[in-house]
Amino acid sequence: MAAFRRFRAGKFLLYLLLAAPLLHVAVSLEPISISIGIAAASAITGYMSFPNFYCGRLVECCQVDTPLNSTALLVDLKEKLYGQHLAQDVICRALTGFMSNENPKKPLALSLHGWTGTGKNFVSKIIVENIYDLGMKSKFVHLFVSTVHFPHNSLIPLYKDQLQSWIRGNTSRCARSIFIFDEMDKLHPGLIDAIKPFLDYYEHIDGVSYRKAIFIFLSNAGGDLINRRMLEFWTSGRKREELQLKDVENFLSVGLFNNNNSGFWRCALIEKNLIDYFVPFLPLEFSHVKKCVLAELRHRGLEEDEELAFRVAKEMTYSPKENKLFSDKGCKTVSARLNFHL
Template identity: 20%
Template structure:
């Protein structure tokens, strides 16, 4: 008869071994559960890292690099997290300190521009260009367009303190149209506003009676003296040359050098006025062909200057290529009658209509359109009024 089996009681060591095995199984299942929860992107990346070689290299796979860049861009676009206990405040579109600074700079710029304009006006007021314009319009007859161009050129030149070259104004026209008279009026005006020592009137037939070399040396000394005095007083000198057609060739060459841009600084600020009758036949023919009104109009004057007159004078001498041409047109019969009236008033006579008409009829005229133009202008007005005065005195003496 078999004996029943003996039951062996488990020991403490075997119980501890079973607990360890159960714990390992539990950790293994736990790890597998965590791995199942990992995203496919991380699994693919882990597989990629496992498939790479064991050698160390700096090369990064293209897909991995793109994924890293995408992740960095995505990370930069994350929303800003504010600390707890604070409230989010959206930015308001209020005034900035930069706006006030910009406004301040604009005010400074406007003040500088205004100050510059005021300085230009002060310089024009210093030479009283407005007064000169009124004098010319009051005293000179029949040349409104030429006077407007002359005054505009002087104002533009004198409105700045620093100049690149002198300004040369060339007055051309037939005899008796007022060129020399305008030159004398401008000279008298500058003697008052700038000083007598800064104004020089040179007449070719009286200042250059000898050879051209000695005349050129004298003119050089005069111009040098004028510009030096003007530089000391910070003014602009005026030099008027009358009867330029009688000047020697050496003097014309000297004027071309003096009026050029390549000059010492003291020679750059000067006004030269050249009075000549060169091209008078061109101007007379142009006026007679375009006799719509009894004086040159602005458009006609511009056509005349840029046309045949400028090219013809440039061929005469290169000096005229750097000058501003101001042509004086022929005077009409009404202008001649006014010249006689003013001269008779200046001589102390009571002007009578019959006497003025008689004196005006003694001159030669050319009919063009509806206007009668005097060929000699007001050149002989003074001599004829004096002759009339002498005849009256002689007649009174005989009767007495």
């Protein structure tokens, strides 16, 4: 009975401690009850003030002020992404610089371009996982797929309103929101201009700052232009790794702006220079496809098999017909091909 009274007294003191700023209460309790109450209050206060405990175990928190581990990001890009030295360098530098800036002038906008299977979706996944532990499942990461979310040309005005509302609402909740737009080459021209105000150099729009948000655009558009430049490099005897961003970026942005089969056609985001980087994903060669096969084997917990990787990579189709340099589908069908052999 005495123990029960002490428990009740400690619990009552805890209530008083929490309400102290509002109430002035005089209470007289035996010393042991006071000790229990103070210890309990201290334990609760300690846990609630420890961000890693609260954010990591209780809820997912917006990573607005959490610095990026650029070393971990670079390791992920180099170990998991094959044949894309430009994408590795540009993305690592862009994200590191942006997230280390406490007061950026505008959101970060990355536009990733290249043939299917070259790693665009894979890279967006790597980026997200290096910012949020839950990756693509994070409530602060938002994926839009053109053919799923914006399928009807007649509903563009409605889509624009919905898109603005979604971005406004989620950025209000978390300044470090990430918005990914996939299949930009299938997006109705003009629709993406709805987000122009959020990518511009405004400090606030209706009390909301978008400057710490990240926008990522994924598109097959421009892939032919990138492949043509890559072929020119090969024909002139230059190494793949010699290709620099300046060799591709300008003519890529111009080509997208003038391509009426792209969601970027006559786009205000390009016209007003609101996209920070146009990142080219180069066509993959036989050696890169082979690495993808070995990576898939590791992912399945199987032993690496060089001979099997060679056979699977050899079955893929390559172009141009004269020299068969580049994989037509990149690494996209590697998993299915491997299933056939296993």
